[in-house]
Amino acid sequence: MTLGLIGSGMIGGTLARLAVAAGMDVILSNSRGPATLADLVTELGDQARAATPVEAARADLVVATIPLSAYSQLPADALAGKTVIDTMNYYPQRDGTIPELDSNELTSSELVQRHLASSRVVKAFNNITFFNLGNLARPAGADDRSALPIAGDDTAAKAELVALLDTLGYDAVDVGTLADSWRSEPETPVYVQPYMPGRPPEGLSPEDTFRWMTETPGHPVPAGRIKELTENVVRGPAGGRFPGSA
Numbered sequence: 001m002t003l004g005l006i007g008s009g010m011i012g013g014t015l016a017r018l019a020v021a022a023g024m025d026v027i028l029s030n031s032r033g034p035a036t037l038a039d040l041v042t043e044l045g046d047q048a049r050a051a052t053p054v055e056a057a058r059a060d061l062v063v064a065t066i067p068l069s070a071y072s073q074l075p076a077d078a079l080a081g082k083t084v085i086d087t088m089n090y091y092p093q094r095d096g097t098i099p100e101l102d103s104n105e106l107t108s109s110e111l112v113q114r115h116l117a118s119s120r121v122v123k124a125f126n127n128i129t130f131f132n133l134g135n136l137a138r139p140a141g142a143d144d145r146s147a148l149p150i151a152g153d154d155t156a157a158k159a160e161l162v163a164l165l166d167t168l169g170y171d172a173v174d175v176g177t178l179a180d181s182w183r184s185e186p187e188t189p190v191y192v193q194p195y196m197p198g199r200p201p202e203g204l205s206p207e208d209t210f211r212w213m214t215e216t217p218g219h220p221v222p223a224g225r226i227k228e229l230t231e232n233v234v235r236g237p238a239g240g241r242f243p244g245s246a
């Protein structure tokens with residue numbers, strides 16, 4: 001089983017590490033070219049190689065994990081017929097405003113599906129920080145195993161996604177279709193906070209706060225809690241707001 005990564009940054013790199021640890025092969029890609037991924041390939045070893053997004057699209061399963069602002073650059077022809085896992089979130093300050101999202105006419109994953117019209121888009125890995133994604137993975141059956149919400153329109157693609165989550169160390173909670181995927185978007189109760197270990201100690205510098213967050217083990221969140229957090233939720237305005245912004 002080979003996992004293709006279109007985008008090999010914080011989330012793509014973390015998923016690649018989890019996949020390699022689980023015995024999968026990975027194909028990494030980014031916008032600047034395979035040579036820029038040499039360090040990550042070296043770290044990951046023989047199970048990893050770097051390629052272009054079009055080559056990564058040939059993997060058994062593909063993850064699209066780039067800034068949402070670049071979603072229209074995903075190689076739609078190469079991804080035709082594939083299951084594509086969308087980790088992307090909408091932050092207007094970073095991604096620019098997207099009217100169909102601001103009006104709640106579409107979720108961001110529906111927008112991605114519209115671009116990848118011949119692919120089966122499923123959503124996952126968008127509601128947890130890259131460091132908690134890395135440090136909360138547990139084997140199946142572990143008492144402290146966490147769950148992640150998933151969404152998608154295609155039943156078979158969702159089954160592939162559930163199997164991938166299980167391999168990487170997570171249970172899955174199906175929150176519905178891509179139209180329902182707002183339930184795990186930024187600013188919802190299930191977004192990021194439940195997996196955080198708590199508040200950093202007072203008085204840390206921004207650098208030390210970041211180090212504390214990346215190095216402190218996350219808070220396991222079981223499937224039942226994810227179900228509660230995604231069921232009892234009212235849809236608000238689209239898009240995330242960075243802490244401290246208006």
Ligand SMILES: NC(=O)c1ccc[n+]([C@@H]2O[C@H](COP(=O)([O-])OP(=O)(O)OC[C@H]3O[C@@H](n4cnc5c(N)ncnc54)[C@H](OP(=O)(O)O)[C@@H]3O)[C@@H](O)[C@H]2O)c1
Binds near residue numbers: 033067
């Ligand atoms: N960071 C988190 O904790 C987190 C958590 C959940 C969800 N997310 C979401 O997941 C997505 C990725 O986040 P991230 O934090 O991993 O971002 P990141 O660290 O900035 O990495 C982005 C990756 O996408 C690549 N990329 C950018 N444009 C591309 C293009 N047109 N074609 C191919 N690759 C391209 C970048 O490569 P180059 O540098 O070569 O351009 C880089 O490898 C975002 O939508 C984000 O909102 C992030």
